Amino acid sequence: MEKIADIIESIANEKGLEYADVAERIKTAFIQTAKKVIGEGLEYDVQIDKASKELRLYEHILVVADDDERLDETHFISLKKARQIDKSLEIGDSLNYELNLENYGRTAAAALSKEIEYHIGKLIDDKVYEKYTALIGSLVIGVVTSVGNDETTFVEVGETKTLMSRKNRIKDEKFKVGDTIKALIRSVHFDKRLGIKIELTRTSPKFLEALLKAGVPEIKEGSVIIQNSARIPGKKAKVAFFSTSPNVDAVGTAVGVKGVRINAVSKELNGENIDAIEYSADPAIFVARALSPARIISVKIEDKKAVVMIDAEQKSKAIGQAGINIRLASMLTGYEIELIESGSSEHKDNEEGLKNLKALFGEE
Template sequence: MAKKVATTDFQELFSAIDELEREYKIEREYIYSVLESALLTAYKQVRGIKDKNLSNVKVSIDPEKGDVKIFEYKKVVENVKDRRNEISLEDARKIDKRYQVGDVVAIEVPISDFSRKAAMTVRQTVIGKIREKKRNIIFEDYSAKIDNIVTGVIQRIDKKNVIVEIEGGKVEAILPMEEQIPGEEYKPGTMMKFYLVDVKIPPKEKEPIVYLSRTHPNLIRRLMENEVPEIQEGIIEIKAIAREAGSRSKVAVYSNSSRIDPIGACVGEKGIRIQNVLKHLGNEKIDIVKWSNDIGEFIKNALSPAEVVHIDLNLVEKKAFVLVPNDQLSLAIGKGGQNARLTAKLTGWKIDIKGK
């Protein structure tokens, strides 16, 4: 004979409800509805009922006591023709002598009548539905945070991926190898800023996977937005970013107010604003350059600190021929061609630099 299950086997389901509601905002009503549905399924299993009609069976949940009861509602009749929905007057009066024909009797179905298998079905169904709900909540929550910065703590390295705990441990995120800054150390326990790239629910995964980046240009954009109020207010715009993560970046900025210098505002008094950005980027350097809709002027600004003598533009091929003093040629090109390369990325033009 299958072992019967005691009411206490369901108490663990209730003990988790407060935590789920508080931490993941899973409504109690949802959990109760899932539990009710699972209990009705188990009831059908115990009673050997195959059709879907259970209109005479109700589940009662007492949140205060954490108590669950199942009742069968049967009409009192003289002669029983439908045992699922009817009870004889004689049997009804064994429950209460006051019952009359036509009354409805509520008969409790003891949870102890459930086999352990049925109880396991209830527990697995409820836990499965709650996990699914939690998974969807996490997915929706972090989908809304895509293209923003999150703070996380390095947990471990797993197959060259860095596992990061974000939002106080609610979620483990992945910093893939290709999104890591070359040469940057990721020591467990270190707190860092990350750019949230994507959230996915892969097949057979219990939880959504949050993907982070340390190399994305928008990490710099969001860091600067946090540090420069004029960007938040829309007075200053970040027009373009060219980045070689861990080494150097160029950020093109524009002011919508003639009274505010975009470079000065971004750098801040004594460089405090840009330093607050750089402290999250290790050894990376950032050049703040003034954007202009005059492409010649923009290229000239982007090549700074090198002095530009002359620029010829090929509008068809979007190619700029830049002339600089011989003694500044290496400065204009940059170490390993980096300054010219970043200027090309920033402006969207091919750059050909010659000395004079």
């Protein structure tokens, strides 16, 4: 085929692909076509002449001994016959015959066209898969193209189609065609029906973290770190921050002047209430802070359980509406939290046990 190099370059430019990648897929398309049209069991090779820009298709025949049992004149040729063609050939060398698919008529042309279309399409899919797999966990902006009957939202990110299922959308959130939305790339995989399936989410705690990173330069630069986050999407979230610099107030920086930064994120999350908490490496302090706005008397860590002493009037704040505050505090810290009211029998038992322990060691 004449000037195949120009065709490869044109495809590469049009599809935004590398020339070398397209060239390899074109070679594969010619070989697969040859197997279908000429013979499945033969060995083929394809070379592109850079000077003439022509593609050459070859059939390989292995040179074997004159008495080799495999001799069939199709896959193998005797050394004697091979040297009649090229005296330099030895046993184990390949004798190459150039083939021309144009000699096999319209069937070959149609088969080649389908093979090229398939392999270039597969190359595009592979590149999209590689690109978006590397972007899992990243924030993207796209435009809603349609909404399915099952409320799956289809979003175009750049020139790539993605989707967001109902479960990955904040409750009561509605989108219509043409809306511009932000989301997090949740997963990328191949689907037999849809091809590459790129799933978005707006419910993951990582989406909240990505929004904060985008809106707070100090987080992006690394002077403020998000230690952990927990969400009940659309209702409430807690985020633990710490500063890598003594001159930077982690919580104040994340919240912004008059709450402008944290409020912008809350607005994007459909009004989700966000508690910004200063992280502590001391589990007891961290648990106490995580239960804000409640004021805590004390925290005792028992393996993965935190026993929290609290005044009765603070208990409802610690629990929160429908238990949301204590659930998020537990999710954020990783501890099961048990609340004990000050003055309760459990409190007295704890105090008595503490007195006995002190007496044992001779302490007042």
